[in-house]
Amino acid sequence: MNVVSQLLIALVAIEHLYILWLEMFAWTTRGRKTFKSLSPELFEPTKALAANQGLYNGFLAAGLCWSLLIDDSVWSQNVACFFLGCVIVAGVYGALTAQRSIFFVQALPAIIALAFVLLAR
Template sequence: MILLFAKIVIGVVAILHLYFLWLEMFAWTTKAKKVFRSLPEHLFEPTKTLAANQGLYNGFLSAGLIWSLMIEDPVWQVYVAFFFLGCVSVAGIYGALTASKKIFTVQALPALLGIVLLAIHQFL
């Protein structure tokens, strides 16, 4: 049962990062203005390429998490999920320390929850 909850959390984190990919790569100068209200509007166009690069990295994180859900070997599946959730957690913690505290709640906390659930599953 714990593993099922962990996989649901992994799926949610993967979907969040697909959303981040879309927002940063394709909607930076439109929808992102509503999400990143603290960024002055005149900076969106000049930072479009930087945001797209960041979105691409979020897509890689999402791809890794989705891949982890498709691996048939249960041990390998958990290790790959640990790795990508760890990457998301580090990125979220760094973002919270350097950009906005909200990033911790939106990005790091769900990934850390996934790590905790996987760890509980490993020890049961």
């Protein structure tokens, strides 16, 4: 993979590591400031649900990081495509069911990264 696609994959992975931290460890503090559309009284009762979502974001980040560590370029691209595809599906679903901005924050960066991975083939 070329350097640009690797940088974009790394950025998407870093974003999902941030989401992991936010949802697993800072849901009732920083989460309130980030997710202003939710009423403040919902954060404490939804702490476990948010942590579960954060864990899944961590798996996405781990897969993207793994793709950057694979020596075989074909396998590296295949793994990157799979995990970027997962991020895209999750981002589109989130945009359709929760908040439209999720598309722009999660799905769009992954779409751009996937385009660069495919162009690097």
